[in-house]
Amino acid sequence: MGAVGGTIWHGIKGARNSPRGERLTGSLAAIKARAPVLGGNFGVWGGMFSSFDCAVKGVRGKEDSWNAIISGFLTGGCLAVRGGPKAALGGAIGCGILLGVFEGIGVLLNRAFSDMNKPVQPMIPEAPPQTAAIA
Numbered sequence: 001m002g003a004v005g006g007t008i009w010h011g012i013k014g015a016r017n018s019p020r021g022e023r024l025t026g027s028l029a030a031i032k033a034r035a036p037v038l039g040g041n042f043g044v045w046g047g048m049f050s051s052f053d054c055a056v057k058g059v060r061g062k063e064d065s066w067n068a069i070i071s072g073f074l075t076g077g078c079l080a081v082r083g084g085p086k087a088a089l090g091g092a093i094g095c096g097i098l099l100g101v102f103e104g105i106g107v108l109l110n111r112a113f114s115d116m117n118k119p120v121q122p123m124i125p126e127a128p129p130q131t132a133a134i135a
Contacts, residue, residue, distance in 0.1 A: 002042020006035035049075045065103040072099030 014030025015023045052071040057063055076095025081088040 003035055003039030006038030007031050010034040048078060068103050069096055069100045072096050
């Protein structure tokens with residue numbers, strides 16, 4: 001997913017930054033140079049997030065939206081730790097908020113569309129009134 005997104009992003013960026021007659025060549029050069037890097041970064045982020053997600057599930061013992069938010073916080077902090085404590089805290093908060101928004105939207109969409117799938121009790125027709133038999 002990161003490589004595909006990187007190909008699209010850097011292809012457009014390379015074409016825009018190239019002279020008029022060299023747009024295709026510039027686009028391909030930018031794709032070859034930068035798309036694999038973006039794909040690799042995406043893979044590292046995904047692998048680290050999955051590892052933290054499994055660890056948080058094991059520690060907390062439950063599976064809910066907070067696991068993804070905590071995992072995003074830890075992933076953002078670990079990826080930014082080379083920039084120092086201030087950068088690590090900023091990265092952690094940023095990723096935690098981003099995953100919180102993703103999870104919140106997922107919960108809202110789930111609630112909005114779950115009403116359609118609720119089981120409905122079938123309607124039971126009323127019995128016709130019994131008439132007394134005259135004998």
